[in-house]
Amino acid sequence: MSTIKELEQLFSKGNISRRDFLARVSVLGLATAVSPVLFNVAAKAETPKKGGRLVMGVAGGSTTDSLDPIKIPDTMATNITYSLRNTLVEVDADSNAIPELAENWEASKDAATWRFNLRKGVEFHNGKTLEALDVIDSINYHRGEQSKSPAKSIVDPIIKIEADGKTAVVFTLDGGNADFPYVLSDYHLTIQPAGTKGAEFEEGIGTGPFTLVTYEPGVRALVKRNPNYWKEGLPHFEVVETLGITDTTARTNALKTGKIAAMNRPDPKTMHLLKKDTSLEVLQVPSGKNFTFPMRADTEPFDKKDARLALKYAIDREQIVDKVLGGAGRVANDHPIPSSYRFFNPNLPQRMYDPDKAKYHLKKAGLEGYTFNLHASDGCYNGAVDATLLYMESAAKAGVKINIVTEPADGYWSNVWMKKAWCASYWNGRTVEDLVFTTEYAKKSKWNETYWEHERFNKILKEARAELNEAKRREMYYECQQIVRDEGFSVIYMFGDQLIAANKKLGHAEKIAGNWEMDGARMAERWWFRS
Numbered sequence: 001m002s003t004i005k006e007l008e009q010l011f012s013k014g015n016i017s018r019r020d021f022l023a024r025v026s027v028l029g030l031a032t033a034v035s036p037v038l039f040n041v042a043a044k045a046e047t048p049k050k051g052g053r054l055v056m057g058v059a060g061g062s063t064t065d066s067l068d069p070i071k072i073p074d075t076m077a078t079n080i081t082y083s084l085r086n087t088l089v090e091v092d093a094d095s096n097a098i099p100e101l102a103e104n105w106e107a108s109k110d111a112a113t114w115r116f117n118l119r120k121g122v123e124f125h126n127g128k129t130l131e132a133l134d135v136i137d138s139i140n141y142h143r144g145e146q147s148k149s150p151a152k153s154i155v156d157p158i159i160k161i162e163a164d165g166k167t168a169v170v171f172t173l174d175g176g177n178a179d180f181p182y183v184l185s186d187y188h189l190t191i192q193p194a195g196t197k198g199a200e201f202e203e204g205i206g207t208g209p210f211t212l213v214t215y216e217p218g219v220r221a222l223v224k225r226n227p228n229y230w231k232e233g234l235p236h237f238e239v240v241e242t243l244g245i246t247d248t249t250a251r252t253n254a255l256k257t258g259k260i261a262a263m264n265r266p267d268p269k270t271m272h273l274l275k276k277d278t279s280l281e282v283l284q285v286p287s288g289k290n291f292t293f294p295m296r297a298d299t300e301p302f303d304k305k306d307a308r309l310a311l312k313y314a315i316d317r318e319q320i321v322d323k324v325l326g327g328a329g330r331v332a333n334d335h336p337i338p339s340s341y342r343f344f345n346p347n348l349p350q351r352m353y354d355p356d357k358a359k360y361h362l363k364k365a366g367l368e369g370y371t372f373n374l375h376a377s378d379g380c381y382n383g384a385v386d387a388t389l390l391y392m393e394s395a396a397k398a399g400v401k402i403n404i405v406t407e408p409a410d411g412y413w414s415n416v417w418m419k420k421a422w423c424a425s426y427w428n429g430r431t432v433e434d435l436v437f438t439t440e441y442a443k444k445s446k447w448n449e450t451y452w453e454h455e456r457f458n459k460i461l462k463e464a465r466a467e468l469n470e471a472k473r474r475e476m477y478y479e480c481q482q483i484v485r486d487e488g489f490s491v492i493y494m495f496g497d498q499l500i501a502a503n504k505k506l507g508h509a510e511k512i513a514g515n516w517e518m519d520g521a522r523m524a525e526r527w528w529f530r531s
Contacts, residue, residue: 048528061244085190085206111176132163153445175466236528268326287514288429306365329496343477355398379409450489
């Protein structure tokens with residue numbers, strides 16, 4: 001049998017694929033005992049140039065943003081925090097969980113106990129050496145009854161975290177979880193020095209590729225290369241500046257005039273024009289990003305199932321995918337699992353626009369003539385207002401009255417989302433079914449945007465997490481999708497690709513991660529200027 005070092009050599013030479021590499025390493029008894037840098041470097045067909053100043057223009061920022069791990073709401077803060085901090089586990093461009101601050105990990109046979117061995121010699125920006133207590137304190141920040149963290153629901157199954165010396169951490173769960181390493185890749189679960197609290201989070205101290213110079217929430221962040229970064233050869237840029245530019249036209253003009261080198265969320269309707277610019281590159285990355293109109297379960301008239309079904313039948317999904325995403329996506333079926341996921345349920349009939357069924361359910365709910373207020377802003381996502389207007393038009397043909405309430409972009413996630421009874425929302429794909437459902441729909445989840453509690457759903461969700469028999473687990477996740485589709489409080493109408501527009505002077509790996517925007521929110525670490 002090959003050793004890990006031999007497998008690394010085969011992989012780096014291109015003799016085996018990433019998936020084959022991970023499969024063979026798993027046979028050796030470790031999840032992976034390999035430097036994540038290997039995965040970045042092996043896919044590069046060119047030698048990255050060192051140095052330079054990357055300026056990114058990013059939508060998804062607000063003056064209410066923070067570097068406190070429990071207060072990171074959207075793309076701008078996520079990209080900044082990943083430039084400053086690391087997690088125990090990283091998700092690569094193939095959606096594999098690979099080691100980051102953890103050198104490797106091992107699980108008990110029932111997947112209820114996990115041991116993560118930490119990399120030795122890793123330093124925080126303040127010179128402190130990474131130890132097990134830093135990991136324990138960082139994860140515990142999101143645990144406990146009083147926790148306000150969006151990650152609380154995914155760490156609640158942890159019943160005990162213990163240090164095994166200074167360089168290993170053992171997690172004991174309330175049941176098996178075959179996907180537990182993915183949990184520790186969540187961007188809220190970055191590792192800070194033990195004892196960090198309050199305003200200290202805004203200093204951005206971490207083990208990441210850059211150190212913080214200045215930060216104006218939602219406006220601008222400036223970071224400089226960490227000379228002691230533990231990933232060999234990374235990062236490539238000397239300085240990275242992130243500018244919050246909410247307006248799509250302003251962001252696009254900044255890219256075309258060279259004021260920024262990369263941007264997220266280019267307008268899908270005008271992507272063809274950007275593609276004609278020989279100085280620019282437009283990347284379309286498949287993802288599980290899903291767009292939703294969540295209804296609060298504790299608010300009338302959304303507590304009536306027929307009202308929800310009327311709204312689900314009143315939307316022309318294909319029209320919105322075509323006109324808002326420019327075809328850079330596909331229709332969704334009122335649940336958040338795309339067809340690319342391992343346990344996608346192919347047996348559920350696709351819900352289509354059906355004015356007659358919408359009218360039937362509206363009448364059955366006793367809501368003929370009722371006006372539904374739908375709150376939206378392009379601060380939610382580019383094209384959100386257009387999507388709601390198209391929804392209003394298709395609904396009107398079905399006798400469903402929708403009034404669009406346009407909200408300010410700044411502060412949308414703190415002032416509108418989960419506050420108003422019905423609003424626009426979106427979710428990035430979280431790579432595995434358990435993370436998607438647990439974050440977005442589980443009882444008591446901080447980000448359960450519909451405030452929905454469904455006894456059967458929560459029961460089988462927990463059981464599926466611990467089920468190691470693949471066939472049984474598939475059946476459980478199939479049922480979860482059906483329950484959300486038919487009983488849930490959200491119109492989940494489309495999946496969208498992650499879109500990046502960048503100057504061709506920027507280099508990157510052949511394959512781009514789609515779990516978060518801007519190459520898994522790690523463009524600052526992974527990209528470079530071409531020679």
